[in-house]
Amino acid sequence: MAAPRHGAFHSLTVAAVDRLTDDSVALTLSVPAELREEYRHAPGQHLAMRRQGAERGEVRRTYSICSPAPAAGGHGPAELRVGVRLVEGGEFSTYAHKEVTPGDVLDVMVPAGRFVLDPAAAPEGGHYAAIVGGSGITPLLSIVSTLLAARPDARFCLVRSDRTAASTMFLEEVADLKDRYPERFQLVTVLSREEQEAGLPSGRLDEERLTGLLPALLPVGSVAGWFLCGPYGLVQGAERALRGLGVDRDRIHEEIFHVDNAPAPAPAAASVSSSHSRVTARLDGRSGTWPVQDGESLLDAVLRNRADAPYACKGGVCGTCRAFVVRGEVRMDRNYALEEHETEAGFVLACQSHPESEEVEIDFDR
Ligand code: FES
Known part of the structure; x- marks a missing residue:
């Protein structure tokens, strides 16, 4: 069989649209048998989707796959599930929320992205951790479920933050992981705008807070890989906290979902026209x-x-x-x-x- 084409798009049919919160949905896409190898993905990868927008021409958006990755050597996935959070003024996310229904056909790129954890490459007894904010949970759902199923010796600590319980995506799916792997999956939830009955006090998960929190949760220095995913500010704060705690840069993997508060690019130096x-x-x-x-x-x-x-x-x-x-x-x-x-x-x-x-x-x- 020919190698999958880089960046190729195919038409996939929507099998289900599940409302997760007031402002997020999960789309399940059916993958026909002849395309399953093309959509074979690593845990943590994403799918780009495109459509012709009414005003701005072609619009492309990228959404992380939340379903587990197929086992190596088995068939490619029959279904793919992605999480879509509504972005104010976002053309594609508004379309996904208001218009997409089962049976619709979407134009979907083959999986891409290097924010991945290959279970086969995990060290014996590997202990991994993630710090995620908001929709940053989406790729981690795939990473955690794939790792813990494939490697009975692995452990994972997930620190997630959101505004309120009602705005938290994939609450049930994460709770299911906790039930399935009570000994190997550690879940810590921080809500920034709501007190929890049990758990940590409310407030933002910033560098200072993480610096105090992480050593109390797990042996920071022996974690094989840290996965940081979410808005720019959270990922940057988490990286600074980890670096301050002595974690090597090559053990930290990052995926940023929004860059609204990122510094502007440096002005161009004088260069060749x-x-x-x-x-x-x-x-x-x-x-x-x-x-x-x-x-x-x-x-x-x-x-x-x-x-x-x-x-x-x-x-x-x-x-x-x-x-x-x-x-x-x-x-x-x-x-x-x-x-x-x-x-x-x-x-x-x-x-x-x-x-x-x-x-x-x-x-x-x-
Ligand atoms: S298209 Fe260049 S980083 Fe997304």
């Missing part, structure tokens, strides 16, 4: 060379010529547009998706990259 630059891009085994217009990202330059170039957010968040720089110099505006070892190895986000040399060559296939 992009009007003199050309980009050569390799995608699905085929290469082409095209001019880059002034101010244009490498992704947009490629997209003008190859409509199948992979992207979802165009905001430096989802990582779908990751490419390897084979030759030349590029500057990235912002990066909330690639880890340090990836940028050091030469990967960039094409949606955030601009040429700094006259010739740039990038490879989407690596």
